[in-house]
Amino acid sequence: MTMHDPGPDSERSQRRPLSLGRFDESGANVIARRLRSWDWQWIIAIALCFAVLLFGLRQPLADWLWPQTRAERLRMQAERALAQGRLTAADGSGARELYAAALALDPDRANARAGLDRVGQAALAQARAAVARRQFARAHEALQLADELSVPRAQADALRERLRRAEAGSVGIDALLRMAASAHAAGKLEGSDGALPLYQRVLELEPDRIGALEGREDVLSDLLQRAHAQLAAGDAAGAAAVVRRVQAADAGHVELPDLLAALTRAAEDKRRQADRYLARKELDQALEAYEAALQVNPDDADALHGVHAVASAHAQRSDRFAADYRFSEAEAELVQARTIAGTSAAQVPAIAEAQQHLVRARQSQRQVAVPAPTASQRRRVAQLLADAAHAQARGDLITPPGDSAFDKLRAASAIAPQDPGVKAASARLAPVAMQCFNEALRGNRLVRAGACLDARRALEGETGAVRAGRRELAQRWIALGDQRLSAGEIAGAQAALQSARSLDTDAAGLAAFADRLRMAAGAADREDSY
Incomplete structure (x- = not known):
C-alpha cells in the first residue's frame, strides 16, 4: 500500500472541522446569551402586560369574586353624596338612589336601609333650613322627599305646620280672598285662577279662616248646580266628574247626598239600557252604555260584568267566523274582544277559547288542503x-x-x-x-x-x-x-x-x-x- 504525504492542503482539511467546532461553540454561547437576554425581556414585557390587564380588570374581577363589593361600593358612594347634601338626583347620583341601588343588589343590607333613614332625616333638616330662609318651594320639595322615605309622621307633620304658618305670614291672605271673590263673581269657579283653587290655597294656609270656608261653600254649591244641569241634559259622566271634584274639596258638603243618589239612579238606567242592547246583540251601543255607567261609578261591578259580556260576544262571533274559515273576520272580532276587555282579558275565558278555536280552524283548513x-x-x-x-x-x-x-x-x-x-x-x-x-x-x-x-x-x-x-x-x-x-x-x-x-x-x-x-x-x- 502506498502512503501519501498529507501535505498542507490535507492538514488544512483536517484542521477545518476543529475550527468549525470552535466557531459552533462560540456561536452557541452568543446565541444562548441572547436567548437568555430575550427571555428576560419577554418575561418583563409579559409581566407588564399582565399588570396593566389586572389593573384594568380589577373592578370586574372583584365584582365576580366578591359580588357584595358592588353593593358596598354603592353604599360608600351614597355616604359621600349624603355628606355633600346631594339627597336625590334624577341621574341616579343622589344618596337616595345610590342606597336604593345597593338594596336592589342586596336586600338584606341593613346599613343601606339605615342610610335611607338618614337621607330622610337629612331631608327634614333641609326643609327646616329652607323654611328659615323662607324658600317655601324648596321646603315643600324636601318635605315630599322626607315623606317618601317614611320619616316619623309626627316630625313631618310638625314641620309641615311650621311651613304652613310661615307661608301664611308671607302671603297676603286678604289679597287672595279678594281675588277669589272676584273670580267667583265673574263665574270663574275652577282653573288656575279660579275661585275654588284660590279659596283652597287660603285654607291650606289658614284652615279656620271663616271667609275662605264660606266662599268655598258657595263655589261648591254653584258647581253642584252645574252638575244637576248636566245630569238633566243626559250627561251623567260630566256630572259625575264635577261631583268627584266637589268631593275632593269637601266630602261632607250638604248638597252632595241628593246629587249622588241621582247619579246612582242614572247609572242604573244606563246599565239597564245596556242590558237591553246586549240582549239584541247591538254590541257597540251596549258597550257605550256600560262605559257610561262606569264613568259615573268606576266601581260598578255589574257594569264591568256587562263590558266583559260584550267582549265575550265578540269572541263568540270570532268562533263562528273561524268555523267558516273566514279568518280575517275572525281575527278582527278577536282583536275587538281583547281591546274591550283590556287589562282584564284573563277574566274573559271566551277570548282564550276563541284563540284556540282560530288556531285549530287554521290547522284544519291546512289538513283538508293537504293531498293524500x-x-x-x-x-x-x-x-x-x-x-x-x-x-x-x-x-x-x-x-x-x-x-x-x-x-x-x-x-x-x-x-x-x-x-x-x-x-x-x-x-x-x-x-x-x-x-x-x-x-x-x-x-x-x-x-x-x-x-x-x-x-x-x-x-x-x-x-x-x-x-x-x-x-x-x-x-x-x-x-x-x-x-x-x-x-x-x-x-x-x-x-x-x-x-x-x-x-x-x-x-x-x-x-x-x-x-x-x-x-x-x-x-x-x-x-x-x-
Whole structure:
C-alpha cells in the first residue's frame, strides 16, 4: 500500500472541522446569551402586560369574586353624596338612589336601609333650613322627599305646620280672598285662577279662616248646580266628574247626598239600557252604555260584568267566523274582544277559547288542503315514526336537534298530519313531554323546561295546563334573576328577566324585579362611566 504525504492542503482539511467546532461553540454561547437576554425581556414585557390587564380588570374581577363589593361600593358612594347634601338626583347620583341601588343588589343590607333613614332625616333638616330662609318651594320639595322615605309622621307633620304658618305670614291672605271673590263673581269657579283653587290655597294656609270656608261653600254649591244641569241634559259622566271634584274639596258638603243618589239612579238606567242592547246583540251601543255607567261609578261591578259580556260576544262571533274559515273576520272580532276587555282579558275565558278555536280552524283548513301522501311519503312517515320511537326509548325527547323524538314526529306530521300513526305518536308523546317539563323544573333546569314546554304546546295546543306551566316557569326565571341580581350578575339577571317576560308578561313580582334590576343596572352604568 502506498502512503501519501498529507501535505498542507490535507492538514488544512483536517484542521477545518476543529475550527468549525470552535466557531459552533462560540456561536452557541452568543446565541444562548441572547436567548437568555430575550427571555428576560419577554418575561418583563409579559409581566407588564399582565399588570396593566389586572389593573384594568380589577373592578370586574372583584365584582365576580366578591359580588357584595358592588353593593358596598354603592353604599360608600351614597355616604359621600349624603355628606355633600346631594339627597336625590334624577341621574341616579343622589344618596337616595345610590342606597336604593345597593338594596336592589342586596336586600338584606341593613346599613343601606339605615342610610335611607338618614337621607330622610337629612331631608327634614333641609326643609327646616329652607323654611328659615323662607324658600317655601324648596321646603315643600324636601318635605315630599322626607315623606317618601317614611320619616316619623309626627316630625313631618310638625314641620309641615311650621311651613304652613310661615307661608301664611308671607302671603297676603286678604289679597287672595279678594281675588277669589272676584273670580267667583265673574263665574270663574275652577282653573288656575279660579275661585275654588284660590279659596283652597287660603285654607291650606289658614284652615279656620271663616271667609275662605264660606266662599268655598258657595263655589261648591254653584258647581253642584252645574252638575244637576248636566245630569238633566243626559250627561251623567260630566256630572259625575264635577261631583268627584266637589268631593275632593269637601266630602261632607250638604248638597252632595241628593246629587249622588241621582247619579246612582242614572247609572242604573244606563246599565239597564245596556242590558237591553246586549240582549239584541247591538254590541257597540251596549258597550257605550256600560262605559257610561262606569264613568259615573268606576266601581260598578255589574257594569264591568256587562263590558266583559260584550267582549265575550265578540269572541263568540270570532268562533263562528273561524268555523267558516273566514279568518280575517275572525281575527278582527278577536282583536275587538281583547281591546274591550283590556287589562282584564284573563277574566274573559271566551277570548282564550276563541284563540284556540282560530288556531285549530287554521290547522284544519291546512289538513283538508293537504293531498293524500304518496307511497314514498308513507314509507318516509313510517321511518320517521320508527325513529321517533327509538329516540323516545333513548330518552332523547327534545335533544339533539333534528334527531329528537319531537323533531322526528314534527317532520312526520308535516308530511301526513292525518296519519293515524302520527296522531297516536302525538298522543303517546304528550304525557312524556309533560314529565320532561316537570322533571326539568324540579331540577331547576329552566332552559330545558322551556324546550319541554314548547313541545307540550305543539302536542297539546294552548291548554290551561300549558298556560299554568308557562306561569310557573316565569316565576322560576324571576327567582333565578333575583339570585343573579343579588350576586351582582347584571347580565344574567337581565337574561332571566327577558325569559320571564317571554313566558308571562303579567307574572307576579315581574314589575318589582324589573324595577330593582333597572336601578342596579343604572348604578353599574354610572360606575363604569366614572
